[in-house]
Amino acid sequence: MMREHFVANESDFLKSCELIAKSNVFGFDTEFVSEESFRPELCLVQVATPEDLFVIDAIAVGSLGAFWDLVTDGKRNVIVHAGREEIRICQHLSGKAPARLFDIQVAAGLIGVGYPAGYGTLVQTFAGTRLSKQETLTDWRIRPLTSDQITYAFDDVRYLLECHEKISARLLELDRIDWAEEEFADLQARSNLDEPIGERWRKVKGTGGFDRKRLAMVREIVAWREEFAAKRNRPPRTILRDDLIADIVKRNPQKAQDILAFRGIQHRDSEEIMAAIQKARALPPDSLPLQDDTKPDAPQVGLIGQVMAGLLGDLCNRKSLVPGLVATSSDLRELVRSKIDNTSLSGNNSLAKGWRLKHVFPVLMDFLEGKTSLRLARVDNESPFEYDDSKPKL
Template identity: 45%
Template sequence: MSQAAGTFALAGVNLPDLPEQIVTTPQELAACCEYLTGQRQFGFDTEFVGEDTYHPRLCLVQVATNERLILIDPLTVGPLDAFWKLVVDPANQVVVHAGREEVRLCRLWTGSIPGNLFDLQIAAGLVGLAYPLGHAVLVNQVLGVQITKGETLTEWRDRPLTPQQIRYAFDDVRYLLPVWDALAQRLGKLGRLDWAREEFARLAAVAAPEEPVAEKWRKLRGLGSLDRRRLAIVRELSRWREGVAAQTNRPARTIVRDDLLVEIARRNPTRERDLSVIRGLRRRDVAAILHVVQQARGLALEECPKVIEREQDQPQLALITNVLTAVQGDFCARNHLAANLVANGQDVRLLVRAAMQGAAPPEDSLLSQGWRRQHVLPHLLAILEGRSSLRITDVGAEAPFTITEA
């Protein structure tokens, strides 16, 4: 594995003042997109409001090139199809910071994800900075520039925008390309550009999955006490709720709360009167809910979801997981990686559980995939299988262990 000595630092960064443009008309948008067509790298951010609707309302688009900074007002410029076309074009390097929401918006409006994404937050973790780093902290650590984040909870739907909002919006993209340039160079020196591309693709897949709504209900609390038929009720109610929410553009939680989906299934009502005693249900939805429950109750047993049995782990699993997590942290410190980007506790736990069962490393653990499988997993397996041993040699060091072949 490629390594680098010292800490991440930049010297002599030249940050020119760039012209700033606010795009508010269809004609200005057309000219802006024509300009961006000639730019093969641009930074991209959005401001949106999603608390009151099923689909977030896009309120502002911020773009940065090496030549200018641009704010696009989606409330006045009309359809953004031409802009989104540029975002999904794989010939364009699109730079974001913590771009999960930008990926989701792109999928929502185009049906596709950005074609060539670079996420600064992920890249920072792959070169040894902390993960996840906020935008202001990352800019400061890479460029030595202090910026403020005073408008995070501002009302972006109101017009006209205040001078403070405009300054905040420009600053959100002002430093994206300089930070990108620095991190991309660092990734290249470490030989991790392929790792980064793998991580960016995973971000896009996780942020905008083509996941059927039917699977989301499994994350609800309180399912452990329900049998298969009642689980079917939860699943069908969840599907119905998502459909109503999308049709009316309202948050799903305002249709029926999560806890009420489980409570309805637990009661397994047969009459509208059975639902009337549940606080929090809207009366106008009672007939529709009962209809969904009746349909779920009519399913054949093999069509109902299976009860997922909770694994009963042996006591030593937690102890071994803690040791292996410490080994991972030591490894990441030595190799300039953010440990919590490499794997979380559940990934390590799955690995240990498989070893205790005499099974191969599980495919659903991040440690079994891509660059982690090649560069990180072998070091953990060497400890787990007793082929290497560790001892504490320097309690004052960021990487305090010495690992030797057993």
């Protein structure tokens, strides 16, 4: 029976960190609220060691520096599930990334269990327990916490180490520990990499027909919005919606008064938005953003990509992998385009690096180059295709 500790003051928190530090492995999860602030507001941290469970009230305790030191010092394995936000919170609050990270969601995809599998699914698969979903929509800022909320929080990490142990054993059987470490490093890199503010404007919809000057206006307004939101700790969308940005630029206002015609915009904001527009207008031509010159794919790109998705799915069934972790449909289409255009894959393509490049890419390329033919052999089999290594006849 694991000991349970609810931690709501600094003294108990420091004692808990001393207990956690004695273990060579621990798992953790967080509960936070992100809908009303620029950065997530951390409310709880749940921790599991082989002997103890901790629910740490981050609001009551305050600074959790001693815990983040344990996460980042590299002296013990740190287990998470779908840990992108945990990585980002750790990075934001400590200035450092977690060390020796193991994400059971990612690892499950490498043994064919599913990806992205929810925590409840993995607990049911590896611990044989069905978790309650009763508190999934809880506002974790509200105090006091109820007994049901605290139980839910404990359960959120209660089976984390058991799942890790069983998934790790299967990874070892399949000789994929190196694959997993590669995936965890990539997860760290992607989680820590905030999208540059200067590029977020590209996500604003309704700008497809804009010339370069108007695109520059969108870019400058979005940059102002992000900076303003960060200072006020508010979600950017509450400062100025994307659709309003597109509409403002479309009408090409000449003075701040013109911007006030849009509902919900304050006088001070209109002045700053107008300043952003004027900044864009003053840019020289070589500083203006380029228009999207993406050409539509040739019809065969989508068709071949769909066939290759079937091939990838069959390969993953045979090799205890999950297609969604191995490659996206965009990766496959880019592979087809690279063959048609005789170009190299971009560095962002999953198939262009690591274990995928070594073990998956050659199989797909053999098919794409006509070196392997594929036929439907048995519809009642999980791997229904058969392969012929000779060039298919027409």
